Amino acid sequence: MSNLVITGGSRLCGIIEVPGAKNAVLPVLAATLLNKGTSILENCPELDDVTTMLEILGALGCGIRREGSRIEVDASRLTASSIPEALARKMRSSIIILGALLARCGEVHVSYPGGCEIGLRPIDMHLKALSQMGAQIDGINDGILCCRAEKLTGCEILLDYPSVGATENIMLAASMAEGETIIRNAAKEPEIDDLQAFLRKLGVQVSGAGTGVIRIQGTREIKAEPVHRIIPDRIVAGTYLAAAAATGGSLVVTGVIYDHIGSVLYCLKRCGCRIKNYSGNVIALESNGNLTALDLVRTSPYPGFPTDMQPQMVALLSKCRGTSVVVETVFENRFRYTEQLMKLGADISVQGRTAIIRGVDKLKAAQLEARDLRGGAALVIGALAAEGTSSISGVNYIDRGYERMEKVLSSIGADIKRVET
Template sequence: MSALIVEGGRPLSGTVRVHGAKNSALPILAAAILAPGTSVIHNCPPLSDVTASLEILRHLGCRVTQEGTTVTVDATAPVRWDVPHALMREMRSSVIFLGAILGRMGEADLSFPGGCELGPRPIDLHLKAIRTLGGEIEERGGRLYCRGALKGREVIFARPSVGATENAMLAAVAAPGTTILCNAAREPEIVDLQGFLTAMGASVRGAGTSMVVIEGGRPLHGGEYTVMGDRIVACTYLAAAAAAGGEVTVTGVDPRHISTVTSVLAEAGCRVVSQRDAVCLSSDAPLFGSRPIHTAPYPGFPTDAQPPLMAALCKGKGTTLFVENIFESRYRHVDELARMGADIRVEGRVAVVCGVPELHGAAVEAADLRGGAALVVAALAAEGRSVITGLKHLDRGYWHLEEALGELGAQITRGGAEEESEPSASVGR
């Protein structure tokens, strides 16, 4: 069994650049099928979720190559509109292919998606949006059968949903007429998708606000685009530096996208300096408790940053209240943090973190992507050795995590869990 072996208690120092945003790359890859041509996508990290998306594109009949972080998709002649269950179950975001396939092929046949188990994450808003645009959807035997001629219309979301907004954008680009998405999600990744669609010749405006307008049915062509930096990876590195101590500069991220997180870290006692595309954080004293943290859609506090920040606040002084408003099962990392000495009490959607003087190394297992990041943050702050398993979750959203942290001075290696009793060594890239 693969594991990360961390010798904690060492401060971090240096500069690290974040890789491309997983949550931008996935809808952009789905969008590539809309245009009968070749698209080139830069800064596309070779994560397991990205690999799953590329396999879906290949199955549909696209020619796909990947060299480093550049992906080329030739969608000149897709021949299929179905996605097998084995590919859909690899990631939750696979449902994003619904709007793109239906828009290009006129029909789509997909199973319900997989991914991390974070509680109910219904795709009802996705399906309602597609139906509003004229798609006919039949749910049968765990599969979605979709067909119909799409037409631009007004789509009103009952609540902001990133995935549903993106799916509706992808379908609306192929729907003749004007589509207006009301109460749309405002995340930066949606702005990134708009940028790629525009590069393909689509008319999309308003991304980043609650109203997105698409003039659909325009001829599209392949586009070239660079994916934005991953703001959640940036938050993870900053949380690691806050927890372990030291001074770290994270580059390749827009500080405005993570201001709700950096403000909490500053309140907890870190020194934070924002630059044009970088954030520098230094921490040399125990962290303090913060004001209550309520996760919310952007521009609120991101749910994906909650686990690593919680891990950082476990060691220090004071108390912090977390209220998780997005996912019901977002506290699966709490029991594992408790193995390391954390004092966290959970009641429903509320978690109370009471800072403790020390954390200690332990054998822990990641149950989901961001929970795994929380365990890495805590292990870096803990005294002694931690062995973290469940790396398939981490690998969905973090590329070369151990190498990046190793360059900052962390003593972290990837190996078999049986290597727990062997000495660890620093890792460089």
């Protein structure tokens, strides 16, 4: 186990390059199961979740070769249709294997997915959609979900909510289904567009990503040798920009897509940060540390403010003058981390899905525990802005979404180190 030991008070100044997106690479890795050939992915982040996904693919019979940020997946010979329970329970995104494996093998056995405990994340929309396409869902017995389909048939699917995971699972299943599948009220996140780009390289006719309606024309035989570069991680970019803002720093972020984090940049500007955009993929932020509160931030599906940036924004608002209100509309338990921020001296009141943050002049060091991925990132921001030396346990959660965070932050002036316990 590891702890992050952080001595706050240093301004974050410098340049960082954003790695590939966790939430993009995982569904693309699942999509490699559709290919009866070798897929090459570039700009893949070195994260625990990516390692877990590769272990799942390996357990299914895929050949895996990984060199830094480059991954090769040979899915020409699958030997299994069951996902090991221990691996599936490590992360929520394991459920994205469902659609691809069902399409390729006609059968899949997977345990109910695990991950961060930030609220109920039911997979009913996934299962309902697959049932509409002809899958038989045997239900969850002893925690194992069994799905079978002699043939998947394209159909029209209306999602009750623009779920990213459900949209991706349907796209994967529909890629090898007979006929056309239409997804209405589809998620619009950039990661959906990245999955579409990869599927097209496999020869799948798919269009509409980024809109509310996606159309997929299925094909039974997929054998290609695609080379695909994963899009940059908008949440990692937003996290480091929020950290620089909280410490009164000056940060240049490269390799980012400006439009992907437009809502985050809008809030940072409203707080008083100065932001410049160069060539669409370089963002410069300057903060004097004397920032002002936001009257209301409400999370919502893309292009709204992302729920995955909500904890980091609350950490920043804890040091902003005035009172801010943050409403969480996606995950009902996402404010659990605020108890830890309050150990630093943050003044936060949570009422259901609403947090009221009254900015304080100073935060002071404390012993903290990360209990989920983005909440852990929020604690890092709080500790960087606090006086004294803080220690954060539960670093395994942070490692699921941030590639060597302590090294990145050290490179721009943070006093942070990883200590093995």
